[in-house]
Amino acid sequence: MYVVREHDTITAIARRLNASWQELAAVNGIAAPYTISPRQELKVPGLVVIDVPPFPAAGAFVIGRCQPAVLDLDECLIAGG
Numbered sequence: 001m002y003v004v005r006e007h008d009t010i011t012a013i014a015r016r017l018n019a020s021w022q023e024l025a026a027v028n029g030i031a032a033p034y035t036i037s038p039r040q041e042l043k044v045p046g047l048v049v050i051d052v053p054p055f056p057a058a059g060a061f062v063i064g065r066c067q068p069a070v071l072d073l074d075e076c077l078i079a080g081g
Contacts, residue, residue: 001047004040019045052076 002013010030014021023045025034036042053072 002042
């Protein structure tokens with residue numbers, strides 16, 4: 001996700017993200033005249049986003065026991081590669 005800043009243009013953002021402006025516009029459903037606004041959130045072409053749960057607190061790490069939070073984090077990390 002990229003958050004548009006003041007004076008950003010779709011071309012400049014695409015160049016920064018190593019993408020074409022056409023691809024950036026298409027992924028975000030932006031049509032001519034390709035207007036973007038500050039604080040607008042743009043999807044980044046080719047960027048894979050995974051939802052990672054918050055890291056468990058220190059209490060989750062109990063010697064000799066597998067806590068559900070640890071198992072969930074492990075599963076998420078394995079799935080995400």
